[in-house]
Amino acid sequence: MSYNFLIVDDSSIIRRSLQKALSMANFDINNAFEAANGQEALDLLEHEWIDLIFLDINMPVMNGVEFLRALRDKSETNAIPVLIISTEGSKLRYEELEKLGVQGILRKPVRPEMLTDTVNHLLGGA
Amino acid sequence: MSANEHPIKKVTAYVLSEWAMMLVEPGSQPETMFSQNEPFFRVSAYYQGVFDGDLTIICQEPFLNMLARNVLGADSEEVVSPEEQWDALRELANIISGNYLVEAYGVETIFDLPHFELQQTSFDGVSRYITQKMSKFNGEAAALYLADGEPLFASFDINASDYSNQTGDRR
Numbered sequence: 001m002s003y004n005f006l007i008v009d010d011s012s013i014i015r016r017s018l019q020k021a022l023s024m025a026n027f028d029i030n031n032a033f034e035a036a037n038g039q040e041a042l043d044l045l046e047h048e049w050i051d052l053i054f055l056d057i058n059m060p061v062m063n064g065v066e067f068l069r070a071l072r073d074k075s076e077t078n079a080i081p082v083l084i085i086s087t088e089g090s091k092l093r094y095e096e097l098e099k100l101g102v103q104g105i106l107r108k109p110v111r112p113e114m115l116t117d118t119v120n121h122l123l124g125g126a
Numbered sequence: 127m128s129a130n131e132h133p134i135k136k137v138t139a140y141v142l143s144e145w146a147m148m149l150v151e152p153g154s155q156p157e158t159m160f161s162q163n164e165p166f167f168r169v170s171a172y173y174q175g176v177f178d179g180d181l182t183i184i185c186q187e188p189f190l191n192m193l194a195r196n197v198l199g200a201d202s203e204e205v206v207s208p209e210e211q212w213d214a215l216r217e218l219a220n221i222i223s224g225n226y227l228v229e230a231y232g233v234e235t236i237f238d239l240p241h242f243e244l245q246q247t248s249f250d251g252v253s254r255y256i257t258q259k260m261s262k263f264n265g266e267a268a269a270l271y272l273a274d275g276e277p278l279f280a281s282f283d284i285n286a287s288d289y290s291n292q293t294g295d296r297r
């Protein structure tokens with residue numbers, strides 16, 4: 001099975017480095033889409049099937065928490081697995097994210113091996 | 127590194143080696159470390175809320191270029207645009223700030239999104255700024271490193287009343 005990923009982060013360098021790490025890890029990737037904020041991601045989800053979302057929290061226009069709420073509100077998107085990749089370290093924020101049904105949280109900086117292991121686990125368990 | 131080292135020193139070194147894959151060594155004199163002929167870049171994150179303060183990072187062109195290339199794992203043929211270099215610096219500040227807040231204040235405290243500002247600046251402005259920050263709190267809340275041989279300065283300056291309890295230094 002080949003996967004469609006969606007990378008949501010306002011930093012272009014983070015998006016590009018995630019793309020690289022994922023392709024080097026030899027996942028069977030059909031498409032790795034990118035969005036610079038939550039709104040762009042929602043727009044893309046209107047017409048693309050996504051298997052896993054990599055989500056930053058601190059973004060302009062629509063941040064990661066607002067995006068997650070919108071994602072979980074819609075029946076077409078509420079089951080999509082989400083992996084948070086953010087600098088966020090607050091316990092309260094983590095609890096809030098877990099309530100919104102995220103599948104994993106990685107705190108930046110994230111080593112490529114860590115990312116690969118987590119994605120393998122999430123795809124394997126899906 | 128010593129256990130009672132200021133979190134800004136610890137976190138800056140950690141992020142540079144872990145994220146940017148750089149070899150980090152302590153720096154000495156800012157006047158001799160930085161090159162007067164290269165442009166200076168400065169990024170600051172301003173916090174308001176539980177406390178008011180700012181995180182500032184200062185570097186020069188060779189560092190910026192190396193940072194972006196390292197983060198991307200770019201080979202020699204790969205093009206890294208100036209926008210991506212700026213973006214890498216902003217993200218460096220973002221990652222240092224996130225890790226700093228956890229290191230200094232723990233996971234129980236919640237902080238609002240900081241506001242980031244990027245600017246290109248001159249040797250005079252930078253040198254005065256660094257000297258001032260290095261003398262404040264005996265240079266404890268400032269970090270000066272050579273990362274892969276290139277100078278980098280980082281400081282965390284807090285203006286809120288809670289810091290005065292720790293240092294007795296209010297300005």
Ligand SMILES: [Mg+2]
Nearest residue numbers: 010056058059
């Ligand atoms: Mg961000």
